[in-house]
Amino acid sequence: xxxxxxxxxxxxxxxxxxxxxxxxxxxxxxWGVSRRRVVTLNDGVPGERSVSVACxxxxxxxxxxxxxxxxxxxxxxxVVLHDKDLCIGCGYCFYACPFGAPQFPQGGAFGMRGKMDKxxxxxxxxxxxxxxxxxKKYGRNRLAEGKLPLCAEMCSTKALLGGDGQxxxxxxxxxxxxxxxxxxxxxxxxxxxxxxxxx
Amino acid sequence: MKKFLLPVMAAALAFxxxxxxDRDRVVVYKQGKYQGKPDSQPWSNAPYGGDKxxxxxxxxxxxxxxxxxxxxxx
Numbered sequence: 524x525x526x527x528x529x530x531x532x533x534x535x536x537x538x539x540x541x542x543x544x545x546x547x548x549x550x551x552x553x554w555g556v557s558r559r560r561v562v563t564l565n566d567g568v569p570g571e572r573s574v575s576v577a578c579x580x581x582x583x584x585x586x587x588x589x590x591x592x593x594x595x596x597x598x599x600x601x602v603v604l605h606d607k608d609l610c611i612g613c614g615y616c617f618y619a620c621p622f623g624a625p626q627f628p629q630g631g632a633f634g635m636r637g638k639m640d641k642x643x644x645x646x647x648x649x650x651x652x653x654x655x656x657x658x659k660k661y662g663r664n665r666l667a668e669g670k671l672p673l674c675a676e677m678c679s680t681k682a683l684l685g686g687d688g689q690x691x692x693x694x695x696x697x698x699x700x701x702x703x704x705x706x707x708x709x710x711x712x713x714x715x716x717x718x719x720x721x722x
Numbered sequence: 723m724k725k726f727l728l729p730v731m732a733a734a735l736a737f738x739x740x741x742x743x744d745r746d747r748v749v750v751y752k753q754g755k756y757q758g759k760p761d762s763q764p765w766s767n768a769p770y771g772g773d774k775x776x777x778x779x780x781x782x783x784x785x786x787x788x789x790x791x792x793x794x795x796x
Contacts, residue, residue, distance in 0.1 A: 525778070525782075525785075533789065543748070587754075588754075590754065591754055592757060593754040593755060593757040593758075594756075594757065594758050595756065595770075596756040596758065596761065598764075598781070600760065600764075600765070602763065606756075606757075606758025606759055608759065609757060609758045631735055632762070646764065649757075649758055649759040649760065649761040651762070651767070652764065652766070652767040652768075653767070653768075664764070666764045667764040667765075667767060667770075668769065669769070669770065669776075669777055669780035669781060669784070670784060671781065671784045671785065671788075675788065676784070676787075676788070679749065679790060681789075681790055684788050685788075686780070686781070686785040686788065687781070687785050688769065690782070690785040690786065691785075692790065694789045697791065698791075701791070715779075
């Protein structure tokens with residue numbers, strides 16, 4: 524069984540926000556909610572890096588651990604999903620998530636916090652597959668159509684990859700070798716710069 | 723009077739000492755269990771109708787399609 528994962532190649536991401544737009548359009552995500560966003564480090568400085576971030580569908584998901592009403596579940600493919608009918612919008616999952624993935628639509632009086640919304644890996648939720656009810660609550664279920672998340676599939680530079688973790692790992696490894704970093708692809712030099720303060 | 727006082731004092735002593743019990747006050751966390759509606763498998767409905775192998779094959783093809791070197795032969 525495939526274990527679904529996202530991986531973003533920061534050497535390729537050009538901060539076009541195409542993944543963000545694709546996600547919002549595909550799932551008709553309401554205003555104020557962004558299931559995916561692009562984070563740029565050292566913005567404006569030569570050598571800046573961008574990474575597309577959404578729910579990482581953690582193997583040992585902290586959101587699942589802290590939810591007081593136990594509305595989270597993990598599919599056989601490792602996708603972390605939740606039941607919106609059970610969610611009370613408390614926001615514990617938002618505090619627990621290291622990626623800030625859970626989003627809360629603000630509406631009604633005093634900016635009342637609604638039920639949590641997050642990336643579903645385009646796998647819908649606990650409603651009948653590809654039903655109107657599922658689309659309304661969770662967005663499109665592309666996985667049930669035999670497709671991968673749209674954000675990854677439409678990424679123009681193929682920086683964002685989504686799918687079976689083993690396959691993604693092979694693709695990234697192949698790329699790094701072709702880039703010419705070779706044995707330096709992992710290790711002290713890549714992580715902390717070369718010895719003597721030179722990067 | 724003395725006959726009446728003795729049982730009362732014994733009862734008071736027993737009640738007072740009862741508070742000195744050393745009970746285990748460690749919190750026991752229980753693993754939560756999903757309480758929501760059950761979800762179906764992605765291959766269980768149309769267009770796959772339960773054909774898991776076909777679904778996995780389609781997904782694997784899509785997975786490999788993301789590797790442009792495979793598509794361009796580079």
